[in-house]
Amino acid sequence: MDYKKPNAPKRELAIPQGVEKEIFLKAIDELSGDLGKENVELVDKSLVAYQFESNNLTSKTDPNTHDGMHVLDEEEFAASAVVYPCNTEEFQTIVQWANKTKLFGYGGAAPRVRGSVVIDLGRRINKVLDINPDDCTCLLEPGVTFYALYEEIQARGYQHLWVDVPELRGGSVLGNTLDRDVG
Structure with missing residues (x-):
């Protein structure tokens, strides 16, 4: 089952609750200065469209801009930025x-609080470092x-190994593992 394409956002950029837009944008600029502008993206119409319309969201990946399996209005759990x-x-x-800016929220592949800043490890820290077929372990x-x-x-030709996945996506x-799940 693929994620359905979201509707065009009805609201402006999701600003974290209790934070003024100017303060939020200043904090994002500070983080962009530390990490590079290409590694901090504001979640706006163009990023959502990019993920869904440019085949960047496939059965192998999850959206990082919002909850792809939303129960409420899809914008209720929209992120403000992805890092x-x-x-x-x-x-x-x-x-x-x-910690300094207090702009942090808990989430899975998507935020649980509108306006959260999502940390996406999948774009730049995503290498399989080692697979040991003898003891069936891997370093990731x-x-x-x-x-x-x-x-x-x-x-690597280790067809005798298999991965017990908890979902069909990525x-x-x-x-x-950290969520103490199985697989």
Whole structure:
């Protein structure tokens, strides 16, 4: 089952609750300065359209701009920005920024609070570092999806190994493990 294409956003940029737009945009500019503008994206109509209309959202990935399996209006859980770190130091920078600005929210592949800033590990920290077919273990960066792990197992010719996935999409191996799930 594929995600349905969202309707054009009815509201402006989702600003975190209790934060003035100017303060939020200043904080985002600060983070962009630390990580590079290409690694911090405001969630606006163009990003949502890019994910859905340019085949950037496939059965292998989840949306990072909003809840793809929403129960309420799809904009109720819209993110305000998506941040793409590439290493531990950048992740630490994001956490320090979030603690300083108080712009942080809990979520899975999508935010649970409108206006949250999403940290997406899947774009730049997504390599399968090692697969040991003898003891059936692997070493992964945190953004590796189940589908990417499956593809790497196949590419290395380890057809006797298999991945027990919790969903048909690209769910995160690390995220699933941290959530004490099975798979």
